[in-house]
Amino acid sequence: MAIRVFNVFLSLIAMLFLSIPFCIVWILVKITSPGPAIHWSKRIGQKNEIFLMPKFRTMRINTPQLATHLLGDGKSYLTPIGSFLRKSSLDELPQLWSVLKGDMSLVGPRPALFNQDDLKELRTKYNIHTLAPGVTGWAQINGRDELSIEEKVKFDKQYLDQQSLWFDIKIIFLTAYKVIKRANIQH
Structure with a gap:
């Protein structure tokens, strides 16, 4: 319950302070x-239920709904500002709505695409699917795009085993640091 209250409180504050950057990015x-400025992506949520996750659109219209690394030359699908939005993580701002709605948490395993069956299967095997997906997570700050699916699941399992409000706060601060450094981002 404390984590949910923390999520709602911090999301409301973030939405207030980020309203001008949100409008500019839009x-x-x-x-x-x-x-459209916002893309609603089908994602795997808590208990493997599908939900629609909003992101600022960084890919061109009609891009196949695949993980970026499966697109071949993923960069060719990016919009003119798509790379910047991804590197700065500004494309993630609309996900604060999903946190308020309860589909996501500020911290948790990053939500897989609806068709990432390999990731879904491994997360289910280790009970990671019981967690709400996060805007950021332990795997995000330990490698982000550079991690294999097995490595992501290893970090997700560590998060599941250590989950607490203080661990979430630590991950949020480390995320801010990584975003400022632009570390571990491929696109």
């Missing part, structure tokens, strides 16, 4: 590529 996405 406008930039709209003027640099055709289509």
Whole structure:
């Protein structure tokens, strides 16, 4: 319960302070590529239930719904500002809505795409699917895009075993540090 209260409180504060950058990113996405500013992606949520997760759109319209590393040349699908949005993690801002709604937590395993059966299977095997997915997570700050699925699940399991409000706070601070450094981001 304390983690949920923390999630709602921090999300509301973040939405307030980030409202101007949110509007600026919205406008930039709209003027640099055709289509909606926000992409609603089908993701695997808590207990393997599918939910729609919002992100600022970084990929061109009609990009296949696959993990970026499976697209071949993923960079060719990026919008003109897509790479910047991903490297700065500004594309993640709309996920605060999912935190408020209860589909996500600020910290947890990153939500897999609906068709990432290999990741879903491993997370289910280790009971990681019982956690709400997070805007950031232990795997995110320990390698992000550079981790294999097995390594991600190892970090997700460590998070499951150590989950606490203080661990979440530590992960949030480490995430801010990694974002500022732009560490472990491939696209």
